[in-house]
Amino acid sequence: MNDEKELLDINPAYKAYTTKEHGWIYIAIDMRDLRFSKIGLTTREVPSSRIAEGRTYNPFLTLFTTYELARCTFGISQQELSDIEAYIHGRSVFGYPLRHLDSGRDSEWFQMRPDHAEQQVDWILAKRDFSVDHEKLYEYYDNPNNRDGINVRAMRKIKKIHRPLPGVMQRLAQSAGYDERLISPYLDYLEEFHAQGHPDQVWL
Numbered sequence: 331m332n333d334e335k336e337l338l339d340i341n342p343a344y345k346a347y348t349t350k351e352h353g354w355i356y357i358a359i360d361m362r363d364l365r366f367s368k369i370g371l372t373t374r375e376v377p378s379s380r381i382a383e384g385r386t387y388n389p390f391l392t393l394f395t396t397y398e399l400a401r402c403t404f405g406i407s408q409q410e411l412s413d414i415e416a417y418i419h420g421r422s423v424f425g426y427p428l429r430h431l432d433s434g435r436d437s438e439w440f441q442m443r444p445d446h447a448e449q450q451v452d453w454i455l456a457k458r459d460f461s462v463d464h465e466k467l468y469e470y471y472d473n474p475n476n477r478d479g480i481n482v483r484a485m486r487k488i489k490k491i492h493r494p495l496p497g498v499m500q501r502l503a504q505s506a507g508y509d510e511r512l513i514s515p516y517l518d519y520l521e522e523f524h525a526q527g528h529p530d531q532v533w534l
Contacts, residue, residue: 340404349405361516
């Protein structure tokens with residue numbers, strides 16, 4: 331455990347704000363094309379309800395990663411969620427959000443692979459000094475629990491990756507009447523992910 335846990339305190343910028351019962355960041359994908367990622371925030375009980383709405387216009391939408399920020403040591407307020415969203419939309423590493431062609435308004439989609447987007451969101455949360463059970467997400471020292479500066483033990487308490495076995499997705503596609511080749515980019519990714527020794531399996 332973090333030896334400094336008794337020294338941790340809420341960010342003073344958000345002390346006056348009421349925390350939300352639920353607060354999430356989620357990364358979603360279109361299974362047909364993994365060159366793009368949807369990075370959204372929601373205060374619903376579960377992010378899957380937002381994804382279910384999206385499936386009314388895109389049946390290939392699915393979750394990739396979720397972060398349950400309400401489980402952080404000091405919770406999450408609507409103001410901080412809004413500030414994180416503004417930071418993501420203004421952060422050059424993600425590029426500019428893709429715009430809706432009809433209105434010109436920014437969307438929640440970015441031209442970035444979802445695994446790369448996940449790494450960036452990990453880092454953003456860690457560098458904002460979030461902690462879970464009074465254990466910081468940012469890992470200062472090189473040790474087996476440290477992955478690229480991220481405290482794996484703490485991050486796993488709020489982060490869930492959605493990586494079904496490729497065979498499961500093949501059967502779902504078949505039962506829905508799809509040619510599985512429609513989602514071949516996603517199936518290829520899942521095959522690679524579930525191969526022995528893939529480094530991202532640390533989040534399972």
